[in-house]
Amino acid sequence: MGSTAEAGWCAARVNLDKFFTDIEFIKDELKELDDVYFSLQYSHEQSKTLHNASAVKDLRSRMDADVTLALKKAKVLKLYLEVLDRSNAANRSLPNCRLGSSSDRTRISVFNGLRKKLNDSMDSFNALRQKISSEYRETVQRKYYTVFDENPDEKTLDLLISTEALLFVAIPKDESTSLYFRPTPNTIPPPFDLYPWSKRMRFLKWHY
Structure with missing residues:
Protein backbone atom coordinates (compact mmCIF):
# COMPACT_ATOMS: atom_id res chain seq x y z
CA MET A 1 0.00 0.00 0.00
CA GLY A 2 2.83 2.32 0.94
CA SER A 3 4.75 1.54 -2.22
CA THR A 4 1.67 2.26 -4.34
CA ALA A 5 1.17 5.63 -2.69
CA GLU A 6 4.84 6.43 -3.12
CA ALA A 7 4.70 5.47 -6.79
CA GLY A 8 1.67 7.71 -7.24
CA TRP A 9 3.44 10.61 -5.58
CA CYS A 10 6.52 10.11 -7.76
CA ALA A 11 4.39 10.06 -10.93
CA ALA A 12 2.69 13.29 -9.85
CA ARG A 13 6.07 14.89 -9.13
CA VAL A 14 7.49 13.89 -12.51
CA ASN A 15 4.43 15.19 -14.35
CA LEU A 16 4.57 18.47 -12.43
CA ASP A 17 8.25 18.89 -13.32
CA LYS A 18 7.38 18.35 -16.99
CA PHE A 19 4.52 20.83 -16.60
CA PHE A 20 6.82 23.56 -15.32
CA THR A 21 9.30 22.90 -18.11
CA ASP A 22 6.48 23.56 -20.58
CA ILE A 23 5.48 26.63 -18.59
CA GLU A 24 8.95 28.15 -18.84
CA PHE A 25 8.91 27.68 -22.60
CA ILE A 26 5.53 29.42 -22.88
CA LYS A 27 6.75 32.25 -20.63
CA ASP A 28 9.71 32.78 -22.94
CA GLU A 29 7.36 32.97 -25.91
CA LEU A 30 5.16 35.48 -24.09
CA LYS A 31 8.25 37.56 -23.33
CA GLU A 32 9.13 37.58 -27.03
CA LEU A 33 5.57 38.66 -27.82
CA ASP A 34 5.97 41.57 -25.40
CA ASP A 35 9.27 42.48 -27.06
CA VAL A 36 7.51 42.65 -30.44
CA TYR A 37 4.83 44.89 -28.93
CA PHE A 38 7.42 47.33 -27.54
CA SER A 39 9.30 47.27 -30.85
CA LEU A 40 6.11 48.20 -32.72
CA GLN A 41 5.29 50.90 -30.17
CA TYR A 42 8.78 52.39 -30.47
CA SER A 43 8.66 52.30 -34.27
CA HIS A 44 5.31 54.08 -34.27
CA GLU A 45 6.66 56.90 -32.13
CA GLN A 46 9.82 57.05 -34.23
CA SER A 47 7.75 57.35 -37.42
CA LYS A 48 6.44 60.71 -36.21
CA THR A 49 9.91 62.23 -36.24
CA LEU A 50 11.55 60.75 -39.35
CA HIS A 51 11.80 62.87 -42.48
CA ASN A 52 14.01 60.74 -44.68
CA ALA A 53 11.98 58.81 -47.26
CA SER A 54 14.20 55.74 -47.29
CA ALA A 55 14.28 55.57 -43.49
CA VAL A 56 10.51 55.89 -43.27
CA LYS A 57 10.01 53.16 -45.85
CA ASP A 58 12.36 50.83 -43.95
CA LEU A 59 10.61 51.63 -40.69
CA ARG A 60 7.19 50.84 -42.09
CA SER A 61 8.52 47.53 -43.42
CA ARG A 62 9.76 46.67 -39.93
CA MET A 63 6.40 47.63 -38.44
CA ASP A 64 4.60 45.36 -40.91
CA ALA A 65 7.02 42.56 -40.04
CA ASP A 66 6.37 43.10 -36.31
CA VAL A 67 2.62 42.87 -36.82
CA THR A 68 2.97 39.65 -38.81
CA LEU A 69 5.32 38.16 -36.22
CA ALA A 70 3.08 39.09 -33.30
CA LEU A 71 0.01 37.52 -34.91
CA LYS A 72 1.98 34.37 -35.69
CA LYS A 73 3.32 34.11 -32.14
CA ALA A 74 -0.11 34.69 -30.63
CA LYS A 75 -1.56 31.89 -32.77
CA VAL A 76 1.19 29.49 -31.73
CA LEU A 77 0.81 30.44 -28.07
CA LYS A 78 -2.91 29.79 -28.22
CA LEU A 79 -2.20 26.30 -29.56
CA TYR A 80 0.37 25.68 -26.80
CA LEU A 81 -2.18 26.65 -24.16
CA GLU A 82 -4.82 24.39 -25.70
CA VAL A 83 -2.37 21.48 -25.55
CA LEU A 84 -1.49 22.36 -21.96
CA ASP A 85 -5.17 22.49 -21.02
CA ARG A 86 -5.72 19.00 -22.43
CA SER A 87 -2.62 17.81 -20.59
CA ASN A 88 -4.06 19.16 -17.33
CA ALA A 89 -7.28 17.25 -17.91
CA ALA A 90 -5.41 14.01 -18.70
CA ASN A 91 -3.21 14.45 -15.64
CA ARG A 92 -6.26 14.12 -13.36
CA SER A 93 -6.45 10.40 -14.15
CA LEU A 94 -3.14 9.83 -12.34
CA PRO A 95 -2.90 8.91 -8.65
CA ASN A 96 -2.70 11.94 -6.34
CA CYS A 97 -3.53 14.27 -9.26
CA ARG A 98 -7.31 14.08 -9.32
CA LEU A 99 -9.51 17.16 -9.57
CA GLY A 100 -9.00 19.37 -6.53
CA SER A 101 -5.66 17.86 -5.57
CA SER A 102 -2.67 20.05 -4.76
CA SER A 103 -1.06 19.20 -8.09
CA ASP A 104 -4.26 19.96 -10.01
CA ARG A 105 -4.81 23.29 -8.22
CA THR A 106 -1.23 24.31 -9.03
CA ARG A 107 -1.67 23.46 -12.69
CA ILE A 108 -4.97 25.31 -12.96
CA SER A 109 -3.63 28.41 -11.21
CA VAL A 110 -0.51 28.64 -13.40
CA PHE A 111 -2.46 27.87 -16.58
CA ASN A 112 -5.07 30.57 -15.86
CA GLY A 113 -2.28 33.06 -15.21
CA LEU A 114 -0.67 32.33 -18.59
CA ARG A 115 -3.98 32.50 -20.42
CA LYS A 116 -4.73 35.89 -18.83
CA LYS A 117 -1.25 37.11 -19.73
CA LEU A 118 -1.77 36.16 -23.39
CA ASN A 119 -5.20 37.79 -23.46
CA ASP A 120 -3.83 40.98 -21.88
CA SER A 121 -0.91 41.05 -24.32
CA MET A 122 -3.20 40.69 -27.32
CA ASP A 123 -5.60 43.34 -25.98
CA SER A 124 -2.65 45.74 -25.69
CA PHE A 125 -1.37 44.78 -29.14
CA ASN A 126 -4.78 45.26 -30.78
CA ALA A 127 -5.21 48.61 -29.03
CA LEU A 128 -1.83 49.71 -30.38
CA ARG A 129 -2.73 48.59 -33.90
CA GLN A 130 -5.97 50.55 -33.66
CA LYS A 131 -4.08 53.61 -32.44
CA ILE A 132 -1.57 53.37 -35.29
CA SER A 133 -4.36 52.95 -37.85
CA SER A 134 -6.38 55.84 -36.43
CA GLU A 135 -3.44 58.23 -36.26
CA TYR A 136 -2.32 57.29 -39.77
CA ARG A 137 -5.81 57.97 -41.08
CA GLU A 138 -5.80 61.39 -39.41
CA THR A 139 -2.37 62.11 -40.89
CA VAL A 140 -3.49 61.25 -44.43
CA GLN A 141 -6.61 63.35 -44.03
CA ARG A 142 -4.55 66.29 -42.79
CA LYS A 143 -2.11 65.98 -45.70
CA TYR A 144 -4.95 65.88 -48.20
CA TYR A 145 -6.44 69.03 -46.70
CA THR A 146 -3.05 70.77 -46.90
CA VAL A 147 -2.85 70.04 -50.62
CA PHE A 148 -6.45 70.57 -51.75
CA ASP A 149 -7.84 72.83 -49.01
CA GLU A 150 -10.73 70.45 -48.40
CA ASN A 151 -11.30 67.24 -46.50
CA PRO A 152 -11.55 64.00 -48.49
CA ASP A 153 -14.72 61.95 -48.31
Missing part, protein backbone atom coordinates in the same frame (compact mmCIF):
# COMPACT_ATOMS: atom_id res chain seq x y z
CA GLU A 154 -14.50 58.52 -46.69
CA LYS A 155 -14.15 56.62 -49.98
CA THR A 156 -11.31 58.84 -51.15
CA LEU A 157 -9.63 58.57 -47.77
CA ASP A 158 -9.89 54.77 -47.89
CA LEU A 159 -8.39 54.81 -51.37
CA LEU A 160 -5.48 56.97 -50.29
CA ILE A 161 -4.73 54.68 -47.36
CA SER A 162 -5.10 51.41 -49.28
CA THR A 163 -2.84 52.58 -52.13
CA GLU A 164 -0.51 54.65 -49.95
CA ALA A 165 -1.15 57.41 -52.43
CA LEU A 166 -1.66 60.91 -51.17
CA LEU A 167 -0.42 62.83 -54.13
CA PHE A 168 1.10 62.17 -57.52
CA VAL A 169 3.35 64.88 -58.81
CA ALA A 170 4.41 65.11 -62.43
CA ILE A 171 7.43 67.35 -62.77
CA PRO A 172 7.85 69.04 -66.18
CA LYS A 173 11.32 69.27 -67.69
CA ASP A 174 11.65 72.96 -66.85
CA GLU A 175 10.32 72.22 -63.33
CA SER A 176 8.65 75.61 -63.34
CA THR A 177 5.29 74.09 -62.42
CA SER A 178 4.00 70.90 -60.87
CA LEU A 179 0.95 68.97 -61.97
CA TYR A 180 -0.98 67.19 -59.26
CA PHE A 181 -3.06 64.10 -59.61
CA ARG A 182 -6.11 64.09 -57.35
CA PRO A 183 -7.04 60.48 -56.49
CA THR A 184 -10.77 59.72 -56.34
CA PRO A 185 -12.74 56.49 -55.89
CA ASN A 186 -13.56 56.59 -59.60
CA THR A 187 -9.95 57.09 -60.67
CA ILE A 188 -7.57 54.22 -60.06
CA PRO A 189 -4.07 55.64 -59.76
CA PRO A 190 -1.01 53.91 -61.14
CA PRO A 191 1.08 51.95 -58.63
CA PHE A 192 2.47 54.46 -56.21
CA ASP A 193 5.77 52.60 -55.95
CA LEU A 194 6.48 53.61 -59.56
CA TYR A 195 6.84 57.20 -58.44
CA PRO A 196 10.24 58.18 -56.99
CA TRP A 197 10.05 59.50 -53.45
CA SER A 198 11.42 62.84 -54.65
CA LYS A 199 8.37 63.27 -56.87
CA ARG A 200 5.88 61.98 -54.31
CA MET A 201 7.05 64.40 -51.68
CA ARG A 202 8.21 67.32 -53.79
CA PHE A 203 5.27 69.48 -52.85
CA LEU A 204 4.34 68.38 -49.34
CA LYS A 205 7.79 67.67 -47.94
CA TRP A 206 5.99 65.20 -45.68
CA HIS A 207 6.69 61.49 -45.58
CA TYR A 208 4.75 58.41 -44.72
